[in-house]
Amino acid sequence: MVKYFADIYNSTTAILSGMYLTINHLFRAKKGIATLQYPEERWPRPERTIGFEHGSYNVIRSRLHVDIDDCIGCLKCERACPVDCIKIETEKSPNRGEDIKDINHIGITSNSTKKALVVTRFDIDMSECCYCNLCTYPCPEECIFMTGGPNESRHSIDYEFSEPERTDLIYHFSKPGTKDGLQEMLNNREAEA
Amino acid sequence: MGIVRGEEMVLNIGPQHPATHGVLRLQVKTDGEVVSQITPYMGYLHRCFEKHCENVTYEQVIPFTDRCDYLSSMSMNFGYVVAMEELMDIKVNERVEHIRVTMAELQRIASHLLCTGVFGLDLGAFTPFLWALRDRERILDLFELTCGARLLYNYMWVGGLSHDIPNGFVESTYEFLDYFEPKVDELENILAHNKILVERSADIGVMPKDVAISYGVTGPNLRASGVNWDLRKNDPYSIYDRFEFNVPVGEGIKGTVGDCWDRFYVRILEIRESVKIIRQALASMPKDGDVHQSLPKKLRPPKGSIYSRTETPRGDLGYYIESDGSPIPYRLKMRSPAFTALSVMDEIGAGWLLSDVLAILGSLDIVLGEIDR
Numbered sequence: 001m002v003k004y005f006a007d008i009y010n011s012t013t014a015i016l017s018g019m020y021l022t023i024n025h026l027f028r029a030k031k032g033i034a035t036l037q038y039p040e041e042r043w044p045r046p047e048r049t050i051g052f053e054h055g056s057y058n059v060i061r062s063r064l065h066v067d068i069d070d071c072i073g074c075l076k077c078e079r080a081c082p083v084d085c086i087k088i089e090t091e092k093s094p095n096r097g098e099d100i101k102d103i104n105h106i107g108i109t110s111n112s113t114k115k116a117l118v119v120t121r122f123d124i125d126m127s128e129c130c131y132c133n134l135c136t137y138p139c140p141e142e143c144i145f146m147t148g149g150p151n152e153s154r155h156s157i158d159y160e161f162s163e164p165e166r167t168d169l170i171y172h173f174s175k176p177g178t179k180d181g182l183q184e185m186l187n188n189r190e191a192e193a
Numbered sequence: 194m195g196i197v198r199g200e201e202m203v204l205n206i207g208p209q210h211p212a213t214h215g216v217l218r219l220q221v222k223t224d225g226e227v228v229s230q231i232t233p234y235m236g237y238l239h240r241c242f243e244k245h246c247e248n249v250t251y252e253q254v255i256p257f258t259d260r261c262d263y264l265s266s267m268s269m270n271f272g273y274v275v276a277m278e279e280l281m282d283i284k285v286n287e288r289v290e291h292i293r294v295t296m297a298e299l300q301r302i303a304s305h306l307l308c309t310g311v312f313g314l315d316l317g318a319f320t321p322f323l324w325a326l327r328d329r330e331r332i333l334d335l336f337e338l339t340c341g342a343r344l345l346y347n348y349m350w351v352g353g354l355s356h357d358i359p360n361g362f363v364e365s366t367y368e369f370l371d372y373f374e375p376k377v378d379e380l381e382n383i384l385a386h387n388k389i390l391v392e393r394s395a396d397i398g399v400m401p402k403d404v405a406i407s408y409g410v411t412g413p414n415l416r417a418s419g420v421n422w423d424l425r426k427n428d429p430y431s432i433y434d435r436f437e438f439n440v441p442v443g444e445g446i447k448g449t450v451g452d453c454w455d456r457f458y459v460r461i462l463e464i465r466e467s468v469k470i471i472r473q474a475l476a477s478m479p480k481d482g483d484v485h486q487s488l489p490k491k492l493r494p495p496k497g498s499i500y501s502r503t504e505t506p507r508g509d510l511g512y513y514i515e516s517d518g519s520p521i522p523y524r525l526k527m528r529s530p531a532f533t534a535l536s537v538m539d540e541i542g543a544g545w546l547l548s549d550v551l552a553i554l555g556s557l558d559i560v561l562g563e564i565d566r
Contacts, residue, residue, distance in 0.1 A: 011388040018383050022320060034327040043334075059341040059356060082253035132256035132347040133355070146341075 045148075045157070060148045061131040062159035064124050066173040070109040070143035073117035077135035077144050085128035086135060089121035091182055094189070103181035109141050120179040126161070127169040199224055204547075208237050212315055212551040215561030219538075219550070226546045231539045235564050242566035246525040251277065251351065251492040254525065259345040261527065262563040264307055267300035267336075268505035269563075270349040275430050276501035276512040277351040281494045288482030289353055290432045294474045295366070296339075296348065298467040302373075303332040304506035305413075305460040305467075306380075308558040312457050313384050315555035316393045321384045328376055331369050338362060352488040363475050370468055377468075381461050385454075394457060395448030398553035400541045405451070408540065409533040412508020414557055417443035417459040418451035424504035436473045438466045453556040460558070493520050507531050507558060527566060531559040 036043065045060075073090035093100070097107040097114030107115055136145050148157025163169050201222050207213040216237035222230040242261060246254050258273045259266040271293060278285065310325030333343045340348045340356055348355050384390060400410070405418040415422055423440040425433040441462035443455030494516040502511040508530030515524040534557045542553045 007388075014386055014388040014391075018387060021379060021383050034323075034330065059359075061341045080253070082249050082256050130256055130260075131342065131345070132259075133341070134253065134256065134347065137355075 060146050060157065061133060062146045062148050062157050063126060063161055064129060064135070064171075065145060065147050065155050066122055066124070067143040067154075068119060068122060068173045068175065069106045070111070070141045071119050071122065071173075072109060072113055072115050072141055073119045074140060076138040076140070080134045080138050082132060082134065083128050083130050085125040085130075087121060087123045087125075088119065089179075090117040091120050091179070092116070093118050094186065100182070100185065102185050103178050104175050105178070105182075109143070111141050113141060118178065118182055119174050120182065122173040123170055124173065125170045127166055201229065206551075212554065213561075214311065214555070214559060217535075217559070217561050217564075219554070221547070221550065223547060226548075228545055228547055228550050229543055231542045231550065233535050233538055235535070235561065238561050238565035240566065243525055243527065246522055248521065250520045251494070251522060254522065255350065256345065256347045258527075259347060260562060261529070261566055262505065262507065262510075262531070262560050263344060264560050265300050265304040265506045266344065266346050267296045267348060268304075268503070269510065270346065271297050271431075272501070272503040272505065272510045273512055274349045274351050275503055276499055276514055277492075277494065279501050280497065280499040280514055280516060281351070281489065281492075283352045283487050283489065285353060285487050286482045287432075287479045289484050289486075291474050291478040292354060292358055292484070293349060294431060294433065294436075295471055295478070296336075298470045298474070299332050299335060299366070301467045301506045302464050303329045305464050306332075308506075309380065309384065309457060309460050309464075312394075312552075312555045312558075313390065315551055316390055318384060318387070318390060321380055324376070324380060324383075328373055331373070335362070335366060335369060338365070350488065351492055353486065354484040357484045363478070366471065366475060370471060374465075374468060377461065377464055385458055385461060391447050391454060393549075394453035394552055394556065397448075397453045397549050398541045398545060398556065399449045400451040400456075400537065402451070404537065404540055408537040410508070410537055411530050411533065412504070412506070413459045413463060414456055414508065414534050414537075416441065417456040419443050419445075424502060424509060428502070430501070430503055433470075435477075436470045438469050441466065453552050456556040456558075491520065493518065502528070505530060507534070507560065507563070529563045529566065531557075531561075531563045535559050535564055 073088060075088055075090075078086045078088050093105070093107070093116055096116045099105065099107045100118070103118070105118055109115065133146065147155040148159075201224050204221050204223050205218055206221060207218040208216040213219065218234040218237070220232040220234060221228045240260070242257055245257060249257070255270055255273060258269040262269050306325040306329045310322040314322040336346060336348075337343045339358055339362060340346050342348075400414065400418050402418050402420055405415050405420065410418075411422070419442055421440055421442050424430070426440055441459050443450050443459055445452070445455060446458070447454045496516060496518045498513065498515040500511060500513045502509050504510070509528070510530055511528030513524070513526040513528070514522055517523040538554065538557070542550050545553065
């Protein structure tokens with residue numbers, strides 16, 4: 001008998017306290033609203049004010065980008081990648097640090113390193129990328145990075161990239177025709193000599 | 194008249210079922226509404242984690258550990274780096290330790306929030322689930338502020354961290370905790386003492402102490418059965434021995450010790466304890482210290498093996514690493530806490546009604562990414 005009434009009491013108080021909470025929330029809804037109408041509104045991105053000097057360290061995770069003019073073809077990013085989504089092929093440059101006009105190759109990076117290699121292929125398959133950021137740390141020229149973050153001035157953030165075809169997610173960063181152009185140029189040089 | 198036994202029917206729950214928390218198939222033998230046998234079939238999410246680790250270098254393993262238990266990636270990273278540092282005999286500085294503990298405890302709150310919210314959702318309470326996710330979102334924002342990622346962080350490295358915490362992180366974490374503490378009370382009020390939830394979970398799926406121990410169940414599930422066992426207290430790693438906190442143990446307030454309600458309530462209590470730890474860690478965090486100080490130039494551990502265990506939100510996570518002196522692990526074995534929690538399913542779930550089975554499964558808080566690996 002006591003249990004019967006205790007049950008009724010407990011249920012009523014539980015329901016009332018629950019209702020009190022929800023109704024309370026209903027009237028305070030404007031303050032604590034959590035839903036955003038996504039395509040119109042977006043979450044603000046946190047400001048990247050990092051407490052130590054790290055310049056090259058990229059805090060954001062978004063689409064990978066390569067400044068191919070700065071790339072020396074050291075393959076460090078390819079080796080760091082745990083899922084092997086970066087594919088690099090290089091050819092030896094005829095002269096270290098030489099500009100090759102025919103294929104738009106710039107011999108010296110913005111860190112004034114003389115390039116010994118010509119990058120003929122630099123593909124990143126973003127459909128395979130796991131956004132671990134491991135490739136950006138070992139880069140000696142800081143030319144591979146996730147868009148946005150400290151590099152915002154160079155490349156604005158791009159994390160909403162979608163493509164109709166999976167192959168469209170493979171980004172080719174090396175300049176088109178580099179491999180054939182280089183071969184042709186070497187042949188020409190040989191013929192001249 | 195005795196119980197009339199009808200014909201048994203085999204019913205598959207999952208692999209695509211929202212209540213199985215991932216891709217899990219439960220084959221249940223039912224007699225009417227009563228379940229007589231439960232056989233979990235897993236492996237739908239098998240990604241060859243352990244074999245794959247034998248082909249990648251030690252630092253490349255960390256992103257894969259993220260993806261095992263995707264609801265508590267920080268804790269998975271933490272376990273791995275603790276094991277590696279023990280193997281390589283690296284000592285990290287105070288600041289790194291404090292940041293790691295802060296992150297791991299924030300992750301514990303986030304994971305438990307999701308678990309309690311989803312447990313309510315399994316039993317039909319929708320509002321608390323949204324509240325829990327809303328607060329979890331604030332924690333993910335803190336992680337995003339720190340390392341850019343919201344779910345899979347790759348934040349803790351062997352010998353340090355990928356980034357130092359940003360300016361203002363400590364303040365925003367305090368702000369979050371001040372906001373969050375009343376919200377836990379709210380969550381408890383609306384969920385834990387609700388008559389409907391108590392009726393559905395108290396005295397249901399009781400896991401006695403001896404069953405929990407013999408099956409190797411760890412973490413909140415074990416503590417809910419009344420065993421006071423927490424690696425942060427009993428076998429302290431990192432700097433957990435410096436902090437004051439209690440280990441909540443199931444007391445059977447609403448029913449029997451070790452029932453679904455206890456497993457659920459222990460997690461709410463643990464959220465409070467984690468808040469305490471974070472406050473202490475933030476208060477004692479040294480202002481200076483390079484998080485890259487003890488990063489080894491080459492990650493090449495000496496020949497040998499190590500087994501190290503840490504306490505994740507789901508329990509005792511162990512890493513066994515066998516090194517042959519090369520930069521690639523010879524063998525890496527992970528002891529998953531959710532796997533043992535799932536194995537006890539038949540023992541505690543048989544004999545209950547079909548709807549209770551889902552409540553029991555929800556209260557065990559399994560993550561299939563970690564079970565299948």
